[in-house]
Amino acid sequence: xxxxxxxxxxxxxxxxxxxxxxxxxxxxxxxxxxxxxxxxxxxxxxxxxxxxxxxxxxxxxxxxxxxxxxxxxxxxxxxxxxxxxxxxxxxxxxxxxxxxxxxxxxxxxxxxxxxxxxxxxxxxxxxxxxxxxxxxxxxxxxxxxxxxxxxxxxxxxxxxxxxxxxxxxxxxxxxxxxxxxxxxxxxxxxxxxxxxxxxxxxxxxxxxxxxxxxxxxxxxxxxxxxxxxxxxxxxxxxxxxxxxxxxxxxxxxxxxxxxxxxxxxxxxxxxxxxxxxxxxxxxxxxxxxxxxxxxxxxxxxxxxxxxxxxxxx
Amino acid sequence: xxxxxxxxxxxxxxxxxxxxxxxxxxxxxxxxxxxxxxxxxxxxxxxxxxxxxxxxxxxxxxxxxxxxxxxxxxxxxxxxxxxxxxxxxxxxxxxxxxxxxxxxxxxxxxxxxxxxxxxxxxxxxxxxxxxxxxxxxxxxxxxxxxxxxxxxxxxxxxxxxxxxxxxxxxxxxxxxxxxxxxxxxxxxxxxxxxxxxxxxxxxxxxxxxxxxxxxxxxxxxxxxxxxxxxxxxxxxxxxxxxxxxxxxxxxxxxxxxxxxxxxxxxxxxxxxxxxxxxxxxxxxxxxxxxxxxxxxxxxxxxxxxxxxxxxxxxxxxxxxxxxxxxxxxxxxxxxxxxxxxxxxxxxxxxxxxxxxxxxxxxxxxxxxxxxxxxxxxxxxxxxxxxxxxxxxxxxxxxxxxxxxxxxxxxxxxxxxxxxxxxxxxxxxxxxxxxxxxxxxxxxxxxxxxxxxxxxxxxxxxxxxxxxxxxxxxxxxxxxxxxxxxxxxxxxxxxxxxxxxxxxxxxxxxxxxxxxxxxxxxxxxxxxxxxxxxxxxxxxx
Numbered sequence: 001x002x003x004x005x006x007x008x009x010x011x012x013x014x015x016x017x018x019x020x021x022x023x024x025x026x027x028x029x030x031x032x033x034x035x036x037x038x039x040x041x042x043x044x045x046x047x048x049x050x051x052x053x054x055x056x057x058x059x060x061x062x063x064x065x066x067x068x069x070x071x072x073x074x075x076x077x078x079x080x081x082x083x084x085x086x087x088x089x090x091x092x093x094x095x096x097x098x099x100x101x102x103x104x105x106x107x108x109x110x111x112x113x114x115x116x117x118x119x120x121x122x123x124x125x126x127x128x129x130x131x132x133x134x135x136x137x138x139x140x141x142x143x144x145x146x147x148x149x150x151x152x153x154x155x156x157x158x159x160x161x162x163x164x165x166x167x168x169x170x171x172x173x174x175x176x177x178x179x180x181x182x183x184x185x186x187x188x189x190x191x192x193x194x195x196x197x198x199x200x201x202x203x204x205x206x207x208x209x210x211x212x213x214x215x216x217x218x219x220x221x222x223x224x225x226x227x228x229x230x231x232x233x234x235x236x237x238x239x240x241x242x243x244x245x246x247x248x249x250x251x252x253x254x255x256x257x258x259x260x261x262x263x264x265x266x267x268x269x270x271x272x273x274x275x276x277x278x279x280x281x282x283x284x285x286x287x288x289x290x291x292x293x294x295x296x297x298x299x300x301x302x303x304x305x306x307x308x309x310x311x312x313x
Numbered sequence: 314x315x316x317x318x319x320x321x322x323x324x325x326x327x328x329x330x331x332x333x334x335x336x337x338x339x340x341x342x343x344x345x346x347x348x349x350x351x352x353x354x355x356x357x358x359x360x361x362x363x364x365x366x367x368x369x370x371x372x373x374x375x376x377x378x379x380x381x382x383x384x385x386x387x388x389x390x391x392x393x394x395x396x397x398x399x400x401x402x403x404x405x406x407x408x409x410x411x412x413x414x415x416x417x418x419x420x421x422x423x424x425x426x427x428x429x430x431x432x433x434x435x436x437x438x439x440x441x442x443x444x445x446x447x448x449x450x451x452x453x454x455x456x457x458x459x460x461x462x463x464x465x466x467x468x469x470x471x472x473x474x475x476x477x478x479x480x481x482x483x484x485x486x487x488x489x490x491x492x493x494x495x496x497x498x499x500x501x502x503x504x505x506x507x508x509x510x511x512x513x514x515x516x517x518x519x520x521x522x523x524x525x526x527x528x529x530x531x532x533x534x535x536x537x538x539x540x541x542x543x544x545x546x547x548x549x550x551x552x553x554x555x556x557x558x559x560x561x562x563x564x565x566x567x568x569x570x571x572x573x574x575x576x577x578x579x580x581x582x583x584x585x586x587x588x589x590x591x592x593x594x595x596x597x598x599x600x601x602x603x604x605x606x607x608x609x610x611x612x613x614x615x616x617x618x619x620x621x622x623x624x625x626x627x628x629x630x631x632x633x634x635x636x637x638x639x640x641x642x643x644x645x646x647x648x649x650x651x652x653x654x655x656x657x658x659x660x661x662x663x664x665x666x667x668x669x670x671x672x673x674x675x676x677x678x679x680x681x682x683x684x685x686x687x688x689x690x691x692x693x694x695x696x697x698x699x700x701x702x703x704x705x706x707x708x709x710x711x712x713x714x715x716x717x718x719x720x721x722x723x724x725x726x727x728x729x730x731x732x733x734x735x736x737x738x739x740x741x742x743x744x745x746x747x748x749x750x751x752x753x754x755x756x757x758x759x760x761x762x763x764x765x766x767x768x769x770x771x772x773x774x775x776x777x778x779x780x781x782x783x784x785x786x787x788x789x790x791x792x793x794x795x796x797x798x799x800x801x802x803x804x805x806x807x808x809x810x811x812x813x814x815x816x817x818x819x820x821x822x823x824x825x826x827x828x829x830x831x832x833x834x835x836x837x838x839x840x841x842x843x844x845x846x847x848x849x850x851x852x853x
Contacts, residue, residue, distance in 0.1 A: 209434060210429060210431055210434040210435045211434065211435055211436055211437040211438070213391065213429065213435075214429065214435045214436065214437075214494065214497070215437070215448075216391055216421070217389055217391060217421055217422065217426065217427040217429075217498070218421065218422040218426075218448065218449040218452070218497060218498075219418055219419075219420075219421035219422030219423060219449060219452055220418075220448075220452065221414075221418055222414075228448075229437050229440075232439050233437065233438070233439055306439065307438065307439055308438070308439060308481045308483070309438055309481070309483045
């Protein structure tokens with residue numbers, strides 16, 4: 001068990017190292033001058049030179065790489081060229097929106113997907129199964145930005161329950177949660193549809209297993225059999241999807257953040273790209289890679305909790 | 314065990330007719346009364362009447378698809394969706410057929426319990442064995458500590474006193490897992506235990522232990538046991554009464570000895586004849602080595618799976634290789650087929666280096682037939698494509714189509730079958746297709762890896778006859794790997810007994826079976842279920 005954990009940790013660190021080199025090389029070592037690129041075609045040569053110095057583009061590639069990594073490790077992510085504030089500060093602000101939004105959406109996803117998947121699997125071929133499969137098909141097919149706009153029209157414009165966009169900050173938690181509710185629902189719809197379907201098919205596979213018959217022969221009801229014996233065995237594919245979904249929600253919510261004018265990480269990186277702010281792009285990308293790898297690591301740990309066969313005695 | 318049963322005194326229900334006559338089954342714990350069953354309109358059971366008695370073992374014997382498992386599932390209320398029944402299953406004055414699911418919950422595990430064929434998959438892999446045994450007790454409101462205490466006691470009773478409760482199923486062997494299944498079935502001391510092919514997936518020595526355990530439970534706890542099996546040898550050794558099932562009907566039922574001695578139904582006679590395959594006549598094979606192993610060693614890390622074994626297989630000879638799971642016979646087979654390297658010794662095929670050193674053309678000279686006639690074909694391939702596949706070793710000959718047709722005819726199928734798919738064939742026919750695939754490159758050596766183990770006895774007898782005929786006509790050498798000694802005896806000229814990676818005995822098959830030299834061989838022979846000769850001679 002501990003040995004396996006150590007192996008996983010080593011591979012996590014190795015993956016991060018490789019990712020950092022790839023990001024650094026793509027953004028800094030490719031042909032062309034990042035400073036000239038950032039300032040555009042009409043920049044004055046002395047402005048470009050000043051920016052080069054400011055960006056730390058002088059010096060050898062390995063030295064610059066080590067400098068960057070050293071900064072990342074100590075919390076110095078550099079200073080944004082366009083915002084003129086430390087990237088760390090920007091990121092901290094944006095995570096305050098993106099992380100709660102991702103967790104909120106994930107919570108809603110689970111809240112909908114688990115009962116729906118359980119219902120569909122235990123009523124295989126029945127009306128409830130058809131209903132869940134039809135609804136999730138629709139949930140997958142509807143573009144979520146369109147669904148988001150629909151939500152705004154109904155709940156913000158017509159009913160006036162919540163504001164149509166923007167984020168008031170966490171000083172007023174009720175308002176903050178209110179502002180995140182519609183985006184979270186819009187994000188959760190396709191995710192819940194996917195997860196419900198994955199859970200349904202994983203459950204159907206386990207419900208055909210011999211140990212389910214054993215459980216029924218012991219005298220367990222259908223419901224107890226599904227909850228106690230099938231659900232945990234169906235967990236592995238569900239955990240895999242869940243990990244991918246969380247990583248996606250953290251940074252992939254760009255469109256939804258734009259629809260609702262939310263200052264999230266997705267928008268930060270999007271703005272960084274459009275404004276050619278390489279410092280922001282480079283550091284935020286690295287942070288997101290770290291987040292994705294960390295989530296994957298957590299998912300793998302969860303596998304071993306769910307399935308004792310993956311533990312080594 | 315047989316002797317023990319014969320010495321028992323007169324039984325409460327001596328006559329055969331009583332088994333199927335509900336009027337005299339008043340003492341029965343559970344009685345099927347003209348039970349008929351159809352699933353989605355297909356009739357599965359016709360008028361099944363059978364009584365089960367406390368403290369008695371009733372054997373239900375039949376081939377796959379005969380309806381014996383459905384009979385069992387009906388008695389525990391676990392019939393598949395779409396099942397329509399008529400008739401009754403009486404227990405305690407109630408008709409179980411009429412019960413609703415809610416009422417069944419109080420009966421399953423409590424009055425009627427069941428164990429199944431496949432111990433490897435019958436336990437939930439994510440729960441400890443203690444939790445799985447205790448769960449049935451917790452259903453009845455036992456406290457956690459009380460449930461765990463009883464679970465410990467039940468696991469001790471089934472012979473697992475040295476296995477801690479916090480073990481997971483994957484940490485146990487197949488035999489141990491079947492014991493856990495028995496422990497959880499008997500946790501609440503049910504009055505009827507149904508065992509559906511409980512030992513079919515186990516080795517002979519483990520099978521003997523599990524059967525002895527079941528018999529002991531019936532005697533100690535006064536349970537009724539319904540033992541479902543395809544193996545007449547198993548019921549001969551353990552059952553008080555036997556019912557024979559064919560096509561959803563009980564064709565004959567009687568006390569065990571009476572059934573073997575005086576059966577009247579032709580189906581019973583066929584079944585009995587097929588399950589007692591005659592030993593192969595002693596014959597002399599001229600020495601002409603085709604496949605040889607010299608001190609072969611195969612290691613996995615520190616584990617020596619095959620530990621210095623040597624043998625020679627001659628043209629036209631058939632050599633049996635017998636041993637229990639994990640003895641190394643499959644590992645040796647993979648090395649002989651050139652699928653895995655060896656770490657010591659040498660393999661020779663017709664005087665040239667064999668194993669992984671074989672060229673494609675040489676590989677075509679050694680073919681293999683595996684156990685599972687369902688799993689060893691791609692279901693989306695036609696028979697033509699399946700049987701033609703080994704041609705990639707030799708290059709597709711110009712007369713390929715003619716050879717495919719001829720090969721299929723050789724195994725008893727027709728050229729018309731070439732464009733069918735595997736699911737259109739029965740298990741026995743599929744095994745014939747597997748043999749055709751092995752023969753199409755005109756090999757010298759056929760490796761038969763448990764090739765008839767998954768077949769019903771009558772089909773098995775046919776496939777064995779086919780193999781015998783092919784050997785005579787084509788001069789093939791067989792390496793026949795098996796765990797069923799009576800089958801090995803029927804096909805092999807010589808036999809090797811393997812244990813823990815080594816050969817413990819080797820010799821002409823008649824000598825090894827009549828006068829075994831090693832203790833291990835004696836154990837294997839003693840453990841093999843057999844029908845007493847005296848019971849059969851009268852009818853034959």
